[in-house]
Amino acid sequence: MARWALISGLRGDLEAYEAIQEDLRQTRRVDTLFVLGDVIGPERECNALLERLQQPRRGEMEPQCLYGWWEDQLLAERGYRGQRRADALRLSQGETAIDALLQAVDPAYMDWLAGLQLGFVELGCALLHGSSVAVDDSLGPNSSPLFLLDRLTRMDVNRLFTARSGRQFRLELSGGGIESQVRDLEGQRHHQQSVPPRQVIGIGAGIHYTLYDPGSDRLDFLIAGSKPQQRARGFA
């Protein structure tokens, strides 16, 4: 049975990535490693991590990577997004952060970054950094269930895995409905629609990562490098 590891928000932290890989190697029987973006950031030089993602060591899981907000900002600033530049970063953190981000990633890695996709859809699950609305769509446990349901509906999936908020959470839509009445030139129609049993899952960031078994729907929120009794917070 498939078992996924989902990570995000490494922001150049090779040690965190190695800790997760070590975790997976020792205890976890995982067959797919998804990296939901933000592998780069302005805080540190990211080249070593980028190299490692592209060239896994022997016995290491090969990651399936998406782009996140930081990759999107860098790609925009380096001219890979048409006329758009890293305006969101410039507005929120200023030119210093732009310079730091440019310094953090060797231009030789830009083509690889430009080839990353926005999302994956696997077994009725969508895996994205934010959502299909935007890469910076920050969904968390306190987000409106109406908006979360909308994000699921847009992708037509049962599970949406998201990373932008950096939070680990599972929000399960468990009931409710809505009445719709349409009047047009042909007459009037009523329709009652129920809330489908779908879920949005926040996978965490950095050493906080998530395991998911699509067969059993089991989810585990973990912290790489911590002892098993402290890190196992699973629930099905």
Place this chain on the structure above:
Amino acid sequence: MIAMAHAVISCLHANFAALEAVLADIDQQGIATITCLGDLVGYGPQPNEVVDLVRQRSIPTCQGCWDEDIIEGLNACECSYPSQLAERRGHLAHQWTAEQLGEENKAFLASLPMTLRRDRLLFVHGSPNSQHEYLLPDMDAFAALERVETAGAETLFCGHTHRPYVRELRDGSIRARVQDGAASGAPSVERQINLPMRRIINAGSVGEPRHGNTNATYVIHHEDTDAVEIREVPYDVERTCRAIVESGLPPIFAWRLRHGFEYAERADDASHVCER
């Protein structure tokens, strides 16, 4: 004069005869406030006449997808066309319209806002997300409500589908069970939100109706009672059809005006949002 009523028109599509008839119908009822939801041009044979009249009447107007494309160039992705044939016809109409439209009128279309707002009433062409998104009457009810809620409106006026309707979304609620991963060992928390009643009012189409007959359509909103009236207005269809053929536009545009609908022009995936 009906002081508390306003008329909403959309999708004029360069059909001057239809616009004249609809404005006459509005005037006859003494309604002074009119809002237009865009698509002044495209498909039809009188783009300048229609834009001129909207400007003369100083009708507040938001920008439609055709208005945007005429200004920006054909920048909508081909996803909105159901076939290559339909796409080719659309491109022909675009090229013809771009050649005919005067510079002043192009500047006017370029100046149009994406949305207009009056208190809790929001006016858009397609949806608050995009001029290209179709809010069809049978669209997922929660997704439809999300469009209105995200835009901070109580009533959303839209067009783009060329089919008029009034949709009320009410008595909605969502229950959710939330497990916060950061709260180690904490039990799941149950939440319930009760959703507000919201409305989507589609004004149909003045210049290219697709609701099943040839009449132009628009809506009247009576603000005092909150009632909405869907109006059908007959006009001289043949006058516009003759002008289409004489102008060299694809004759199928005249054919579908004579029939009032054409399924071949509906997008395969109407919920798709053009991302360009």
